[in-house]
Amino acid sequence: MLDIQFIRDNPELVAEKSKQKGYEVDVTQLLGFDTERRELLQQADDLRRQRNELNDASQGQKPSEEQVEQGRQLRDQLGDLEHRLEAIEKEFDVLLKAVPNMPLEDVPVGASEDENVVAKTVGEQPHFDFQPKNHAEIAEAKGWLDKERAAKIAGSRFAYLKGDLVRLQLAIMNWVVQTLGDEQVIQKLIDESGLQLSAKAFNPVLPPAMLRTEPYVASARLNAEEVTYKLEQDDLWLNASAEHTLCTMYWNEILPESELPIRYLGYSTSFRREAGTYGKDTEGFLRMHQFDKLEMEVFSTGETGLDEHKLLIAIQEYLVQQLDLPYQLLQKCTADIGKPNARGVDINCWLPGQNTYRETHTADYMTDYQARDLKIRVKRENGTELVHTNDATAFALGRAMIAIIENYQTADGHVRIPTVLQPFMNGQTEI
């Protein structure tokens, strides 16, 4: 959630920026509840003070009948007040949580994802002397993809991925874990981007794939209707990204400053209901209920949060460039960055089989918005502060493979292996 003090100090700004993100927020009403809440809180604190004074006065002895009677009155008054306070706080909380994070200055204002701004286009789209196929055709011909049997077993938007495709996925994973574990690579990207950051490597993590309601809600990432699967019997949700179990990892913790930045590279199978997408992207495995993903997550101080965000983007670009995939970097507009995010970019890779750029990566900077609810703080010299959180896709493996298959396809239906991946494929140059 957003800092209530900030909302008090900047009511018009909050209303305006919320609107830019597509959220109707009644700031006036919120602040009305805030005032009322504070008044009641004062009164309640005062009654509690009186109660405490009364208790102290008894000095461990049995209180007099008069004191007991006084206590009864205080108790009843306080009970009344607490009742009213509870009602107000409930309304207040709902409104406060409805306020989205404020977009940073350089986030373009836009009403839908159509107004995302192409910041740059990198790489040459490959030329083919033949009609390029889409990944589904190639994968099915190769026996890498079986959606019919998956549908029989699990329904639509599931697949059996097989054979060399699996080897390719494992190769990408190994390569990314190695690359992000290399401080020299991190340092190089920091230097090239002109950032002031530690070169600390990314620690690989296999997180749980499920999480409970309470931390999930606190992460501001639970999107139950459209996205997330619920296991009713167990108060557990299947994570829609490793990010969800990574950002919640330090829930309710105070971290020593010396540990920051904390950089994780999480691997998890991700589950999405994809409600409301019927008939969309039905071919191949672009949009699945289940896919594997490597996700970067960073906890940092406020000062370095934005630079960490930029580092994550630099890493994304580096990884995509290493695979020699043509891509566009999109600066997401206010309507598309998402409620808890202050800034976000997408990387869309070129897919020749579809003759278009499709989203393969996203990088989100939450400032302290997410940490406020998750209560993740850092102990510093002058007190504790909320950490800043960042997340970013390293590779959504399904979509990465789609990009490779389509860009690296040959006339006779094979797929060449990008040079950097060959060492992780036993030197194979083609599958």
Add this chain to the structure above:
RNA sequence: GGAAGGGUGUCCGAGUGGUCGAUGGAAACGGUCUUGAAAACCGUCGUGCCGGCAACGGUACCGUGGGUUCGAAUCCCACCCCUUCCGCCA
């Protein structure tokens, strides 16, 4: 699934109705001593909220939620989680 034990501050750990936000230890920080360090000694040392320019004052927080009481870390109820043993199992 069955049984038992437990959840207290950054960590460990005491506390079973009132002067307890909480003994003690560790870590951390500042200082004394020392050529320097260690040790020893002295001091500081939780978080949120409300008010205040601030110093500070008030209040809440002992797994969570309810209850009993003038008063709850402490008693009662429900739930959650952790540990150990048994069972089952990759």
